[in-house]
Amino acid sequence: MGEVKLLGSWPSPFCYRVIWAQKLKGISYEYVEEDLSNKSPLLLHYNPIHKKIPVLVHAGKPICESTIILEYIEETWPQNPLLPTDPYERAMARFWIKFVEEKGLAMWFMFRTSGEEQEKAKKDTLKMLKIVEEIGLRDFKEKKFFGGDKISLVDIAFGGIAHWLGVIEDVVGMKLLEAEKFPRLYAWIKNFKEVPVIKGNLPDHDEMLINFKLRRAMILAAS
Secondary structure (H helix, E strand, O other): OOOEEEEEOOOOHHHHHHHHHHHHOOOOOEEEEOOOOOOOHHHHHHOOOOOOOOEEEEOOEEEEOHHHHHHHHHHHOOOOOOOOOOHHHHHHHHHHHHHHHHHOHHHHHHHHOOHHHHHHHHHHHHHHHHHHHHHHOOOHHHOOEOOEOOOOHHHHHOHHHHHHHHHHHHHHOOOOOOOOOOHHHHHHHHHHHHOHHHHOOOOOHHHHHHHHHHHHHHHHHHO
């Protein structure tokens, strides 16, 4: 079906979304690590508008933005489906993917800001987590994942909460995702990170902590 190449950056949860989807579907690909402080001509060529990762290049054609890439992978490689076949369930899956894409930005604002702005981002993050806990995972007792007993694109889209939120909490010195307050989310994270493809493809927490502390210091100094 043509050569597959992924341009990414190791600390990025958006890049890992694509890695997980490709591995779950058994797609062979070449990974190209990008230095985002010195973007390569390849990245600028394939994503001239946003100049961001991830970029999936399939048979020489680039696809940008992680959720769009996930949809493309699902449609192009139908084996091991990651979306339900039922139209309603498929629509609900897309709803939650869009939800975390929009509301999940709050935890990154918490990382990038301080003072009142950070406090607002913290409240927005807690509100998002509460909605996921009480509505997104309300049937969790009968399921292991968002869509049932099998990992789906919704779980992949929420992967940033599963692994990266903990690093952000450590960097900013705030604990948001507590087991007693979010038991369903906590259990989902455990299930998600036990899936072999996920477990074997996660960036190291301590390495990310060093990287994120440096990035936060640079962002705050620039502002």
